[in-house]
Amino acid sequence: MLSYQHAYHAGGPADVHKHVALSLLLAALVKKDKPFAVIDLYAGEGEYNLTHFAAQKTEEFKQGIGQVWEAKSPPPALQEYLGVLRHMNPDGELRRYPGSPALARAYLREQDRLILNELHSTAFPNLGRWARKDERIVVHKRDGLEALLGLTPPNPRRGLVLIDPSYEVKTEYAGVAEKTAAAVKKWREGVFVIWYPILKEARHSAMIEALKANVSEEMVIDELSLSTKRGDAVSGLLGTGLVVINPPWQFEVALRDAGLWLARTFERSKHSQTSLNRAAA
Numbered sequence: 689m690l691s692y693q694h695a696y697h698a699g700g701p702a703d704v705h706k707h708v709a710l711s712l713l714l715a716a717l718v719k720k721d722k723p724f725a726v727i728d729l730y731a732g733e734g735e736y737n738l739t740h741f742a743a744q745k746t747e748e749f750k751q752g753i754g755q756v757w758e759a760k761s762p763p764p765a766l767q768e769y770l771g772v773l774r775h776m777n778p779d780g781e782l783r784r785y786p787g788s789p790a791l792a793r794a795y796l797r798e799q800d801r802l803i804l805n806e807l808h809s810t811a812f813p814n815l816g817r818w819a820r821k822d823e824r825i826v827v828h829k830r831d832g833l834e835a836l837l838g839l840t841p842p843n844p845r846r847g848l849v850l851i852d853p854s855y856e857v858k859t860e861y862a863g864v865a866e867k868t869a870a871a872v873k874k875w876r877e878g879v880f881v882i883w884y885p886i887l888k889e890a891r892h893s894a895m896i897e898a899l900k901a902n903v904s905e906e907m908v909i910d911e912l913s914l915s916t917k918r919g920d921a922v923s924g925l926l927g928t929g930l931v932v933i934n935p936p937w938q939f940e941v942a943l944r945d946a947g948l949w950l951a952r953t954f955e956r957s958k959h960s961q962t963s964l965n966r967a968a969a
């Protein structure tokens with residue numbers, strides 16, 4: 689049985705890191721009229737109310753989007769992401785937070801598709817209600833890793849897949865590496881975005897090594913270490929990481945600018961980035 693519920697973590701530092709990167713990738717997709725598809729394999733509930741019990745109980749959003757919302761001059765790399773947030777919170781009071789589905793939907797045009805997947809018994813019906821009546825969106829209830837191979841390549845083939853598991857099952861790290869490497873072979877032009885937590889046990893390290901060994905496409909690895917003012921880790925997270933395979937042109941530059949600023953804004957945090965397999969200019 690799945691116990692993780694994203695409503696407790698929505699808008700936390702890890703969400704901000706992941707969603708800023710996602711907004712940069714979506715902004716690159718809408719630069720061309722050609723249709724695109726976004727596949728979100730671990731979609732959660734669509735969007736979140738930060739005044740509700742779950743968010744108020746952990747208050748994780750105060751360490752994440754709360755800090756960004758109050759900041760004086762966020763850099764251009766955050767403007768896309770903040771634009772979506774301002775649209776959702778037009779009176780300037782931060783109450784609603786977009787999950788990855790709501791962020792993706794903000795960029796969808798008539799010709800684009802959003803393919804969502806969620807397995808949790810409460811999150812799935814909530815996601816279905818959130819997506820209803822939008823004919824550009826389909827919602828599946830499948831195991832995320834099975835769906836990674838089952839739903840790729842999408843139609844249209846241009847687009848991205850977000851792989852954002854809760855990593856409740858320890859074998860998910862190895863599964864993500866193995867299934868992503870297989871999916872990249874079927875969908876060479878797809879942009880693959882993998883989020884991972886950095887925890888004391890560092891289980892993500894083996895996943896990254898397996899991806900490096902089995903994926904020859906261009907790859908950006910972007911990490912933010914996290915510490916709160918009190919010096920304790922945010923909900924056990926020592927950091928948040930992203931692997932982006934087939935990034936669009938100059939994506940890593942914008943994400944680095946965003947990451948360096950987030951590291952200052954979150955305090956006592958550090959940003960790091962590695963690019964691999966870049967074709968010679």
Ligand SMILES: C[S@@+](CC[C@H](N)C(=O)[O-])C[C@H]1O[C@@H](n2cnc3c(N)ncnc32)[C@H](O)[C@@H]1O
Pocket residue numbers: 690692693694703706729730731732733786787788789805806807808811830831832833852853854
């Ligand atoms: C980190 S949350 C996703 C957050 C969302 N992508 C966002 O950014 O707003 C992970 C989600 O995966 C779901 N989940 C966990 N195991 C799954 C599985 N095997 N297949 C599909 N979904 C799963 C959880 O119920 C949870 O909603």
